[in-house]
Structures are given as C-alpha cells and as structure tokens.
Amino acid sequence: MHMHPSQPNIKSTPNIKRSVLNPTPRSLGALLVASLSLVGAAQAQTRTRTELPFPDLPGFVTLRCDFHMHSVFSDGNVWPTVRAEEAWRDGLDAIALTDHIEYAPHKNEIPVNHARPYEIARAHGEPLGLIVIRAGEITRGEPPGHLNALFLTNVAALNQTNTIAAVRTAVEQGGFVFWNHPGWKQPDRKSVWYAEQEQFFTNGWLRGLEIVNGSDYDPIAYQWGLDKQITLLGNSDAHNPVGFDYGAAPGELRPMTLVFAKARTLEAVREALFARRTAVFSQGRLIGDAQFLEPLFQRSIKIVNPEIRIREKGRTVVQIRNQSPMNFEVRFDAKSPELTVTEKVVLVAGKVSLLEIRAGSGAASGERDVILNCKVQNALVTPNEVLSTSLRLKVQFDAGR
Ligand SMILES: [Zn+2]
Ligand SMILES: [Zn+2]
Missing domain, CATH: 3.20.20.140 (Metal-dependent hydrolases)
Structure with missing residues (x-):
C-alpha cells in the first residue's frame, strides 16, 4: 500500500478570492494581483523557520x-x-x-x-x-x-x-x-x-x-x-x-x-x-571538547569596539556582540593592577552586551594589547570543567585627569 506524503495545507484560491472580493468595481487584473500576493503571504505566515546561527568552524x-x-x-x-x-x-x-x-x-x-x-x-x-x-x-x-x-x-x-x-x-x-x-x-x-x-x-x-x-x-x-x-x-x-x-x-x-x-x-x-x-x-x-567549543564561542562573539581608550582610574565599556542563538555566561578571572572588568557578564544571544572596564592607578600611559582571561560557565569541556578562553583588546591608557 502506498501512502502519499501529506502536502502543506495551502488555502485554495477560491476561498482567498472570496475574502478579497470587494463591492466596489475594480479591474480583474488588480484582483488577480491581490489574490496572488495573498497566497504568498499565507504561506509565509504559516511556515517559518527559526534559524540557529551557530557559527561554522574553520574548515567545517x-x-x-x-x-x-x-x-x-x-x-x-x-x-x-x-x-x-x-x-x-x-x-x-x-x-x-x-x-x-x-x-x-x-x-x-x-x-x-x-x-x-x-x-x-x-x-x-x-x-x-x-x-x-x-x-x-x-x-x-x-x-x-x-x-x-x-x-x-x-x-x-x-x-x-x-x-x-x-x-x-x-x-x-x-x-x-x-x-x-x-x-x-x-x-x-x-x-x-x-x-x-x-x-x-x-x-x-x-x-x-x-x-x-x-x-x-x-x-x-x-x-x-x-x-x-x-x-x-x-x-x-x-x-x-x-x-x-x-x-x-x-x-x-x-x-x-x-x-x-x-x-x-x-x-x-x-x-x-x-x-x-x-x-x-x-x-x-x-x-x-575544547577544540570545538573554543572556536564556537570565539566565532559567536565579536567585539564591536576592540580598541578602547581609558584614563587612569577612569572607566569605559566594551561592546560585545553575540551572534549565536545561545547566551554565554562569562566570568572574568583576571584582576590586574591596571585593569578591572565586570566579574560576570551574560552575552545575550543575538544582542550586544556591555562589559565595564575600569583602569587602576598603576597603569602606565601608552597603547598595548590586553588579554582578558575568562571562563565560559555554560560550556562544559569535561564533566567538571568549563571552557577557559580569553578576549583581546587594544587599550590606549592615558595619564590621569
Ligand atoms: Zn527512543
Ligand atoms: Zn530508547
């Protein structure tokens, strides 16, 4: 016995035509255009896909x-x-x-x-x-x-x-x-x-x-x-x-x-x-494995302003975009004398989240690369261990005031 796979339920044209019938006179052409566009709209509304933009990995x-x-x-x-x-x-x-x-x-x-x-x-x-x-x-x-x-x-x-x-x-x-x-x-x-x-x-x-x-x-x-x-x-x-x-x-x-x-x-x-x-x-x-989770995380996020400028004892924000469909719960574990960052931040799926950065008093003036070590607490690389990774910034430290 052969069964036909059922087809998506598309409303028949006569019903749609009835629904757009209008007592005021209009040309047959206009009516036809109206009903065709309604058929398209009906399909688009009833069948949609929620895309899950997990990033590709290098080569895969x-x-x-x-x-x-x-x-x-x-x-x-x-x-x-x-x-x-x-x-x-x-x-x-x-x-x-x-x-x-x-x-x-x-x-x-x-x-x-x-x-x-x-x-x-x-x-x-x-x-x-x-x-x-x-x-x-x-x-x-x-x-x-x-x-x-x-x-x-x-x-x-x-x-x-x-x-x-x-x-x-x-x-x-x-x-x-x-x-x-x-x-x-x-x-x-x-x-x-x-x-x-x-x-x-x-x-x-x-x-x-x-x-x-x-x-x-x-x-x-x-x-x-x-x-x-x-x-x-x-x-x-x-x-x-x-x-x-x-x-x-x-x-x-x-x-x-x-x-x-x-x-x-x-x-x-x-x-x-x-x-x-x-x-x-x-x-x-x-x-x-970390070999997959690390690039998945790194390719999910993008630092909107990777070059920041900060004064001694001043503060600024880093904007981090998370293009993936999942939130990342990130904990920063580095506290250097020159920079302090928000201890824990949730990088929200599909949004730009803020990371607050404060400069200590020990920062010498000048521009340098800063590596912020962090742990992604909802990325399990073993049953007892979360993903350790880092974010890289270019920071221009300015002298006080
Ligand atoms: Zn089963
Ligand atoms: Zn089973």
Whole structure:
C-alpha cells in the first residue's frame, strides 16, 4: 500500500478570492494581483523557520541535528511528516527517525513497516533542504539497552532475535551505532558500562554515546566519551510533538547534536560522526571538547569596539556582540593592577552586551594589547570543567585627569 506524503495545507484560491472580493468595481487584473500576493503571504505566515546561527568552524560547516525521535510507526504520537516539518521550523539541518524496530504498540492501527518512517519524512523534508537519515532503534532490555543505528540501507534487516546479530547487521550496512540514554534504568541514573558495551566497543561497533537524552544530561556517559574517544550526541528522543516538551519558556530549544561536517550533505554528516566531530547543545549549555567549543564561542562573539581608550582610574565599556542563538555566561578571572572588568557578564544571544572596564592607578600611559582571561560557565569541556578562553583588546591608557 502506498501512502502519499501529506502536502502543506495551502488555502485554495477560491476561498482567498472570496475574502478579497470587494463591492466596489475594480479591474480583474488588480484582483488577480491581490489574490496572488495573498497566497504568498499565507504561506509565509504559516511556515517559518527559526534559524540557529551557530557559527561554522574553520574548515567545517556546523550542522544542527537530532538523531533520535519517534513516529506513530513505533511508540511516537506524530506522523513522520510532522517530524520533518518541525525540524525544519526548529532550525535543524539533519534528522533521523529512529522508530523502535522490535516495539510497535500501534501495530493494530498502523502496519509494521520499517521502511516507511524514513521514506515519508524524507519526501517531506527533502524539498525543505533537510537531510533525513535512514535509521532505527534496536530495543533490548538491559544489558545492552537501546542502540540507535544511523545511515542504514535496510532497517527491517535489523529485526533479529540475536542482539549481536542485529548490531552486526547495522555495522555491515555501514551504520553508525550509538548507545541511547545509558543510565535511564539505573538507580539515580548512575550509568553502568556493561560487558556487552565493552564487546561492541572493542569490536569497533559502538561509536557514539547519547550524553543528553531529552532534558537529561549524563555526566558519567560524558566522561566515557572522553576516556574512550566515542562520539558525543544529544538528542530529543521525542515521542510527542516537540512543542509539547520544549518552548514553554521563551527561547527554549530542543537538545541537539552540533556536527562539524565538511559539507552540508548526508555523507558528510556520516563522516563527521565517525570522526567524532560533534558537540551537544542542551538547556542553554554547550558540552564537548575544547577544540570545538573554543572556536564556537570565539566565532559567536565579536567585539564591536576592540580598541578602547581609558584614563587612569577612569572607566569605559566594551561592546560585545553575540551572534549565536545561545547566551554565554562569562566570568572574568583576571584582576590586574591596571585593569578591572565586570566579574560576570551574560552575552545575550543575538544582542550586544556591555562589559565595564575600569583602569587602576598603576597603569602606565601608552597603547598595548590586553588579554582578558575568562571562563565560559555554560560550556562544559569535561564533566567538571568549563571552557577557559580569553578576549583581546587594544587599550590606549592615558595619564590621569
Ligand atoms: Zn530508547
Ligand atoms: Zn527512543
């Protein structure tokens, strides 16, 4: 049975024409122009994308991705087209529908068909420029728990009673396999590295760890990712419409994996995941290696007035623009005798924030480079450590008065 992917709901022309019908005489041409422009306006109003301008890194494009979500084809509550549409609206570049392969509670209403979630989502997402990845969730009790497999060629082939055979099949298809929500069944969510995981890992099969699932961040899994050099992922695992779980607070975003890819293509996403070039964005926080978080931060901000002039014991302000979609909470730890800066500042997303600078009495006259060391408190480069970086200014110190 073939199902047509549903099309966006565009109001039919007769309705729009009726709505602009006017008792005063006007030319047919004017009416036609009016109705055409209204059709355009209706589309623009109903379907908009919130762009998430995370900066690109040197040599890589930054892609916003959610590699874990469900549809009615397993235990989700939305049709696959909705996943593609909401991902586009949420500013994402790539998604994977990972319906459970072995668990289909709607099977009496919707026939089990492992090929369809991807096909339906792709048909809707591709015209929007969304990268849709063929995937599935291997769903077992613990151990080993749930594993997602991305970039499959045949999802149904993973439906095997033997877990090792299922994972091996995913790997043989070129799949990228990651462990979902490691700690979710453990007391206090203390994740346990099972013998099964060790085997998958030593086989080279287990390549990723979900360190953020929904709103849960797993510091134990994060440490594994660092120690074992496994790719870090953060995903929604959405079952309901994403708007049910995120967005109640203004500006709240779903969790996502930032992928630093050589191009904006499916194959480049795959290459970047195997090469471990990712970071996680969740609940206003960045999580990942300093080698990615430092340029992400530095390329997000721009000092509007990098050359400042200040008198002895005087004060001035530095304006810092944050072009990214997230706030940065920055704490300055340097207190030199010649300069004092605001101890803590929030660089607000999409705005210019002020940093107050005061000159001490010990500053000699003249122009020089000043490096302001700081810590970005919502950028976690290990489970216990935030990003250390610096801002550079050119300061002209003037003698007193
Ligand atoms: Zn799961
Ligand atoms: Zn899931």
